[in-house]
Amino acid sequence: MKYKAKIIVRLKEGLNDPEGRVIGKALKNLGYKIEDLKVPKYFEVVFESDKPEKEVEEMCKRLLANPVIHTYEYQLEPLGE
Amino acid sequence: MKYKAKIIVRLKEGLNDPEGRVIGKALKNLGYKIEDLKVPKYFEVVFESDKPEKEVEEMCKRLLANPVIHTYEYQLEPLGE
Amino acid sequence: MFPHEEELIKERLGREPNEVEKAMLEVMWSEHASYKSSRKWLKLLPTKNEHVILGPGEDAGVVKFDDNTAIVVGIESHNHPSAVEPYGGAATGVGGIVRDILCMGARPIALLDPIRFGPLEKERNRYLFEYVVKGIADYGNRIGVPTVGGETEFDESLDNYTLVNVACIGLMRPEELVHSYVEESGLLLVLVGNKTGRDGIHGVTFASEELSENAEEEDRSAVQIPDPFTEKLLIEATLEAVHTGKVKALKDLGGGGLTCASSEMAGKKGFGAVIYADRVPQREPNMNPMEIMISESQERMLFAVRKEDLNEITKIFEKYDLEWTVVGEIIEEPRYIVYWKGKKVADLPIDLLTDVPTIEWKAKPYNIEKDFETPKISSQEALIKVLSSPNIISKAWIWQQYDHEVQGRTVLKPGLDAAVLKINDEYGLAFVSDGNPSHSYLNPYHGAVGAVAEVVRNLASVGAKPLALVDNLNFASPERPEVYWSFIETIKGLTDGAKAFGLAYVSGNVSFYNEVGNKPIKPTPVVAGLGKVKLENLMTMDFKDEGDLIAIVGV
Amino acid sequence: MPKFAVIVFPGTNCDFETVEAIKKAGGEAERVWYKSSLKDFDGVVLPGGFSYADYLRAGAISARAEIMEEVKALVSEGKPVLGICNGFQILTESGLLPGALRPNKVPRFLCKWVYLRVNDAQTAFTQFYKEGEVIRMPIAHAEGNYYTDSPKVRIVFQYSNEKGNVTEDANPNGSLLNIAGVSNEKGNVLGMMPHPERASDKWLGSEDGLKVFKSMVEYAKR
Numbered sequence: 019m020k021y022k023a024k025i026i027v028r029l030k031e032g033l034n035d036p037e038g039r040v041i042g043k044a045l046k047n048l049g050y051k052i053e054d055l056k057v058p059k060y061f062e063v064v065f066e067s068d069k070p071e072k073e074v075e076e077m078c079k080r081l082l083a084n085p086v087i088h089t090y091e092y093q094l095e096p097l098g099e
Numbered sequence: 100m101k102y103k104a105k106i107i108v109r110l111k112e113g114l115n116d117p118e119g120r121v122i123g124k125a126l127k128n129l130g131y132k133i134e135d136l137k138v139p140k141y142f143e144v145v146f147e148s149d150k151p152e153k154e155v156e157e158m159c160k161r162l163l164a165n166p167v168i169h170t171y172e173y174q175l176e177p178l179g180e
Numbered sequence: 181m182f183p184h185e186e187e188l189i190k191e192r193l194g195r196e197p198n199e200v201e202k203a204m205l206e207v208m209w210s211e212h213a214s215y216k217s218s219r220k221w222l223k224l225l226p227t228k229n230e231h232v233i234l235g236p237g238e239d240a241g242v243v244k245f246d247d248n249t250a251i252v253v254g255i256e257s258h259n260h261p262s263a264v265e266p267y268g269g270a271a272t273g274v275g276g277i278v279r280d281i282l283c284m285g286a287r288p289i290a291l292l293d294p295i296r297f298g299p300l301e302k303e304r305n306r307y308l309f310e311y312v313v314k315g316i317a318d319y320g321n322r323i324g325v326p327t328v329g330g331e332t333e334f335d336e337s338l339d340n341y342t343l344v345n346v347a348c349i350g351l352m353r354p355e356e357l358v359h360s361y362v363e364e365s366g367l368l369l370v371l372v373g374n375k376t377g378r379d380g381i382h383g384v385t386f387a388s389e390e391l392s393e394n395a396e397e398e399d400r401s402a403v404q405i406p407d408p409f410t411e412k413l414l415i416e417a418t419l420e421a422v423h424t425g426k427v428k429a430l431k432d433l434g435g436g437g438l439t440c441a442s443s444e445m446a447g448k449k450g451f452g453a454v455i456y457a458d459r460v461p462q463r464e465p466n467m468n469p470m471e472i473m474i475s476e477s478q479e480r481m482l483f484a485v486r487k488e489d490l491n492e493i494t495k496i497f498e499k500y501d502l503e504w505t506v507v508g509e510i511i512e513e514p515r516y517i518v519y520w521k522g523k524k525v526a527d528l529p530i531d532l533l534t535d536v537p538t539i540e541w542k543a544k545p546y547n548i549e550k551d552f553e554t555p556k557i558s559s560q561e562a563l564i565k566v567l568s569s570p571n572i573i574s575k576a577w578i579w580q581q582y583d584h585e586v587q588g589r590t591v592l593k594p595g596l597d598a599a600v601l602k603i604n605d606e607y608g609l610a611f612v613s614d615g616n617p618s619h620s621y622l623n624p625y626h627g628a629v630g631a632v633a634e635v636v637r638n639l640a641s642v643g644a645k646p647l648a649l650v651d652n653l654n655f656a657s658p659e660r661p662e663v664y665w666s667f668i669e670t671i672k673g674l675t676d677g678a679k680a681f682g683l684a685y686v687s688g689n690v691s692f693y694n695e696v697g698n699k700p701i702k703p704t705p706v707v708a709g710l711g712k713v714k715l716e717n718l719m720t721m722d723f724k725d726e727g728d729l730i731a732i733v734g735v
Numbered sequence: 736m737p738k739f740a741v742i743v744f745p746g747t748n749c750d751f752e753t754v755e756a757i758k759k760a761g762g763e764a765e766r767v768w769y770k771s772s773l774k775d776f777d778g779v780v781l782p783g784g785f786s787y788a789d790y791l792r793a794g795a796i797s798a799r800a801e802i803m804e805e806v807k808a809l810v811s812e813g814k815p816v817l818g819i820c821n822g823f824q825i826l827t828e829s830g831l832l833p834g835a836l837r838p839n840k841v842p843r844f845l846c847k848w849v850y851l852r853v854n855d856a857q858t859a860f861t862q863f864y865k866e867g868e869v870i871r872m873p874i875a876h877a878e879g880n881y882y883t884d885s886p887k888v889r890i891v892f893q894y895s896n897e898k899g900n901v902t903e904d905a906n907p908n909g910s911l912l913n914i915a916g917v918s919n920e921k922g923n924v925l926g927m928m929p930h931p932e933r934a935s936d937k938w939l940g941s942e943d944g945l946k947v948f949k950s951m952v953e954y955a956k957r
């Protein structure tokens with residue numbers, strides 16, 4: 019079966035986020051009232067698998083997220099054959 | 100009112116996407132049957148506004164996306180005062 | 181293409197070109213590929229002396245450094261793409277000039293980036309500035325070629341626009357020089373690197389229904405996503421292939437794509453080529469032969485090799501995980517033939533593509549020089565004004581984003597009169613660029629002489645003896661008589677300036693049609709120079725000791 | 736003479752000058768493409784650059800390459816393994832060193848010369864330095880902001896001012912405790928963001944970095 023996984027990788031709470039800060043500041047400079055801006059990493063993966071849950075978990079653990087600094091979450095949807 | 104916008108910025112179809120290609124290949128090398136991998140940009144913005152739709156649109160057009168190479172979409176949810 | 185050129189093509193061909201042929205001719209007869217408005221004047225430039233191994237005419241020039249060392253040098257502009265999409269435009273500009281150096285068989289060792297913008301007070305100009313710098317940084321850094329200097333200028337006349345020039349030098353042994361043309365038939369044409377997409381296929385060249393369904397596509401085709409990852413692999417694989425001695429000709433795919441690279445490679449010494457367009461690896465579905473032949477997708481190179489060497493060479497590409505395909509062959513007959521799925525879709529005499537007649541536009545002098553009244557402000561005020569001008573302040577914000585030390589050669593780093601790279605234990609190479617469009621605007625001849633003189637002074641300031649020059653001519657539409665006149669005057673100035681110092685131009689670039697909202701840019705010649713310096717004699721501009729005397733020399 | 740493998744991943748770009756520096760320090764060195772084997776080497780250097788163009792996270796993809804299994808084996812045999820810049824990022828991503836390297840506090844690439852204080856002169860790479868010695872070399876990175884919650888890390892180099900004071904002002908990238916380089920507990924794996932190979936030639940501005948390689952060569956002789 020084919021699946022599409024939408025994976026979001028976030029910085030752990032408490033770690034500072036220079037990228038989010040800079041983009042937030044740039045938007046503030048353009049006049050918007052930004053209270054918070056985050057730039058999590060986002061992946062859309064289409065893959066073929068018999069055990070999609072297990073494999074997405076693995077992909078996150080083994081490559082897409084770094085457990086020292088990241089948490090992750092995902093949604094999985096079947097795409098059919 | 101306060102709002103949270105979740106913004107996804109994608110490369111237009113057909114453009115070269117070395118980043119998605121390289122990460123997809125890295126997952127393939129780890130043994131997964133990847134058919135496609137994309138790395139859209141993803142922003143979570145909390146902001147204060149009277150005309151949230153209009154302002155998110157503007158933020159995308161003015162800074163977060165480059166209309167020449169990107170498309171964007173977003174969800175907006177009210178967070179209360 | 182102009183109507184009289186279409187007529188001429190019909191005459192020379194004896195029939196109407198078909199759609200594919202027409203697209204290829206449009207590209208090859210464009211100003212960008214043919215230099216039709218400038219070629220005649222460029223011939224005035226001095227291009228030979230004892231330092232020159234190879235002058236203008238191929239992808240880059242070659243200069244003798246010592247018996248065992250040659251320096252390859254070139255310069256390119258990427259103005260229009262950078263004004264549309266500064267990040268991708270500037271980055272792919274770096275990619276293009278680096279491949280020009282590479283395809284002579286040299287390892288690219290340094291870049292300079294003369295860049296120009298409108299005033300920083302405006303949001304759009306700040307955006308262009310920030311992303312041009314980021315594009316150059318991200319690309320140069322990722323391919324491991326240090327950006328060691330440049331120029332940055334802000335001027336009212338460039339509001340909403342940008343001039344992005346990039347110069348590159350490479351290092352090689354003189355005997356490893358690879359030419360961009362073939363000298364025998366039967367060679368296989370091997371396309372290496374990225375897949376081909378619809379990049380760079382301009383809406384203006386075609387009836388729009390042939391090109392795309394919607395207008396956004398046309399914008400999109402003007403920009404490309406930089407892929408420094410593939411470029412770095414191309415650098416290493418190409419150099420390894422060149423070291424085998426079995427690469428018979430080499431060209432990068434830039435403007436004009438496969439058509440330009442293969443027809444010039446074949447036609448220069450009177451050979452022809454057959455291209456099987458359907459074999460070209462495609463990134464997008466449903467591409468047609470016309471799109472494939474003129475696509476300007478980045479990070480691609482074309483190799484000519486003998487059949488018996490194909491295996492050895494392509495093994496190198498595979499080592500680096502680069503995709504390669506034999507897309508055609510060099511033939512004896514001087515024709516350019518394209519097949520698509522077994523069907524002949526183009527068949528032209530090759531010189532119809534490569535031999536484009538020049539155009540001479542009307543030139544009309546202008547004179548805007550007038551007496552200048554010294555502003556009535558105190559010298560203190562004047563000093564502060566000058567020192568705080570964005571044109572004068574330190575450019576460290578820029579060059580700190582560039583890895584200017586990679587490869588371990590940068591002896592004199594950005595921020596000084598010229599950069600110096602260590603070539604061997606005894607000698608270094610000085611590299612600098614200069615241009616002064618405001619001067620050129622007032623008096624194009626003197627502006628050009630001044631640019632040459634400034635390059636020479638900057639080289640001398642670090643202790644180097646000038647070796648050679650390259651020039652990049654950024655101008656508005658040559659169809660404007662004043663612009664064309666300023667262009668001709670500029671060439672005369674560059675010529676006289678170089679001759680005064682006994683120097684030659686080994687390569688260059690012309691970029692016309694730089695206009696902002698229908699207003700011509702100032703004439704902007706940029707000159708880059710190379711010099712040789714004994715490391716022991718290096719000089720820097722800082723004062724060395726208390727009590728030393730200060731003198732001004734000159735008029 | 737001990738022989739070092741300088742591993743070249745797709746996008747590595749400081750491999751040639753790193754080989755030169757090792758040779759200058761009295762060792763033998765060879766560029767080794769990441770698809771080959773590390774048999775017959777007495778130590779490994781992971782040089783700087785942009786392996787896989789820094790896509791995903793700097794060093795992340797290289798850290799999962801097969802050759803890293805061989806590197807791990809060498810580490811457990813006690814052989815010296817040095818990661819410079821991107822090499823440091825690969826070492827943390829592969830778990831050979833604790834912690835992670837995050838985007839600089841000002842999230843841009845930054846190339847400039849810095850001072851370092853040698854905090855630990857007992858590792859395989861610092862035995863020719865003195866503790867507290869101040870040295871000078873360039874950094875060139877976008878993701879050098881070191882973070883760890885592990886106590887099992889030896890701080891080897893810290894960003895400092897010219898006098899060796901570890902101050903906030905001297906911190907170019909936001910690293911925890913101004914950390915510029917760390918080693919494992921055993922001292923045979925060192926990761927550092929600054930480039931010692933760019934400070935190994937008098938013409939390039941400093942020879943302070945050469946002792947990293949000399950120490951490593953000496954250590955490998957044992």
Ligand SMILES: Nc1ncnc2c1ncn2[C@@H]1O[C@H](COP(=O)(O)OP(=O)(O)O)[C@@H](O)[C@H]1O
Binds near residue numbers: 328575579593
């Ligand atoms: N875009 C740039 N990239 C790299 N270095 C730059 C850039 N712009 C200026 N520089 C460097 O800044 C220094 C001063 O430049 P410039 O003001 O043009 O010098 P001068 O006025 O002395 O000719 C030079 O060392 C130059 O190489």
